[in-house]
Amino acid sequence: SQTIHQWPATLVQPVGSPLSLECTVEGTSNPNLYWYRQAAGRGLQLLFYSVGIGQISSEVPQNLSASRPQDRQFILSSKKLLLSDSGFYLCAWRQTGGRETQYFGPGTRLLVL
């Protein structure tokens, strides 16, 4: 069966520091991968998605970037964090060519101080 991992689970970072959040998927190959952000008490906003290694699409202009160095690895990064980057970051995967259902990881809570 497929599993999706995210780490770290919680992160507190100062403004201006760099960021690297990692997401990995097991038990599937060539998945579509997604990064979402959720502000407190709000819905999910799609940040990036990837249909393959090295292929990244950005949904909204922002202070963040994403990379997919391996088939089942998706990384969310920033060179300098802003206060507004605080939130709950969720990674999701979907089987290529299959139903649109996305399956989510446990998420990372980021607090920028």
Place this chain on the structure above:
Amino acid sequence: AQKITQTQPGMFVQEKEAVTLDCTYDTSDPSYGLFWYKQPSSGEMIFLIYQGSYDQQNATEGRYSLNFQKARKSANLVISASQLGDSAMYFCAAGFKAAGNKLTFGGGTRVLVKP
């Protein structure tokens, strides 16, 4: 742009009773999928149920059923026999073929089940 609307910010439901969560969507795309996710306090998004726009029958998954009314563009979630563990945020989402099947989420409904 596609839009998903959940008009109920929060609801109380008595344990063992049924609850209906509203969801409407706005699209001209004839091909789409509708989803409901549950988000407990832990934060993880748990997939509950899926309905395709061409499906003739309403989807059911255990105690969850989706009341799909295509002409009204609504996809309400019905939870039967509520349990205390059903207390969570519930999100409606849709993936539209014209938008590459990327999911668009509603704002969510918080459900609290009372014993």
